[in-house]
Amino acid sequence: MFESLASLEKTVLQLRKKQQEATKLRKRAEKQLKEVLSAQRRSTSGLNSIDRKIESEREDVSDVSGVLNQKNSQLASIERLVQAAEERLSREKEAIEQTEQEIEFSENPEEKQYAESRLRSLRDHVEELTNEIKSRQKTAKKIAEDVTKFDSIKSKISTKIQKQSQSKPSLRETMISSKKAAEKFVKEVERRTKSEESAKKTLEKASSKLKELLAKRKTATKKKATKKKAAKKKPARKTATKKKATKKKAAKKKPARKTATKKKATKKKAAKKKPARKTATKKKATKKKAAKKKPARKTATKKKTTKKKAAKKKTRR
Known part of the structure; x- marks a missing residue:
């Protein structure tokens, strides 16, 4: 019985150690699974955020490109108007030179007056054309500045989109790898939990057997103690029987005392005589x-x- 108890205690200790190791491995696997799942969540959220940013930036690029196209068309139309005004101005200047020559070589005063009035109108028209060209050149300058501004904005947004699109493959790779690792660790956690549960069950069985044996041992020791007490009390009973026997012997010896009393009575009688x-x-x-x-x-x-x-x-x- 004692040998079986010792072996059971050893097995219980070994099973407890196995259970502790199984719990450690299970916790480690759960920790690794949490890390992998967090990496997967981060990568997916990063990809989603990048996609949202790229979409918003593409919308911005489309807006900027629309404004840029509008400005470019305005600039082109102003440049065309300026070019037409310059051509007209050059023609008007040539007409002024001709009228001035006509005034110089005019023989008739009526022709001279007509040429002079025509020269004044040409000069007024030239002045209007020069003012128009100047104002359109100013607007063209502003539009050109806006074009350069929107062009730089568009280039910045496009570079951002390129950077984000370059970071997408790495995030996609981490997401795929973390997903595979998560599947692997899920299986490992399931396996570790099963081993831990089996170790728990075996430990419970062994501990219940150990408790039963200890209870039997306690009952056996109690029985032995009661037997020893009973064995110690038996000699006292013998002494009591011995005392009873001695009392009986003393009762048997009492008639001798009666003879002594008889002797005393005879002495008293002799004294009376x-x-x-x-x-x-x-x-x-x-x-x-x-x-x-x-x-x-x-x-x-x-x-x-x-x-x-x-x-x-x-x-x-």
Whole structure:
């Protein structure tokens, strides 16, 4: 029984260690699974955010490109108008030169007046054309600045889109790898939990067997202790029987005492048969002895009174 208890205790300790190792491995696998799942979540969220950013930036690029196209078309139309005005201006200048020559070489005064009026109108038209060209050149300059501005914005957005699109493959790879690792660790966690549960069950069975054996051992030790107590009490009974036997023997010996009393009675009878003088002298002697013994009675009464006084003092205290 003791050998089986020792072996059971060893097995319980070994099973407890196995269970602890299984729990450690299960916790480690769960931790790794959490890390992988968090990496997967981060990669998926990063990809989603990148996709959203790319979409928004593409929308911005489309808006900017629309404004840029509008500005470019405006600039082109202004440049065309300026070019047409410059061409007209050059023609007007040539007409002014011709009219000036006509005025110089005119023979008739009417022709001269007509040429002079025509020269004034040409000069006014040239001035209008120059002012128009200047204003359109100013607007063209502003539109060109806007074009450069929107062009730089568009280039910045496009570079952002390129960077984000370049970071997408790495995130996609991490997402795929983390997904595969998560599937692997899920299986490992399931396996570790099963091993832990089996170790728990075996440990519970072994511990229940150990408890049963310990309970049996306790009951056996209690029975042994009761038997030892009973064995110790038995000699006392023998001594009691021995005392009873001795008392019986003493009761048997009592008739011998009766013979002694018989002897005393015979002596008394012999004393009665003696002369009366001796009895008288004996009576006197006994009276003297009684007179001597009387003071002893007084001392006894004195002792009783002192005891009563002491008892009263105690009660007062």
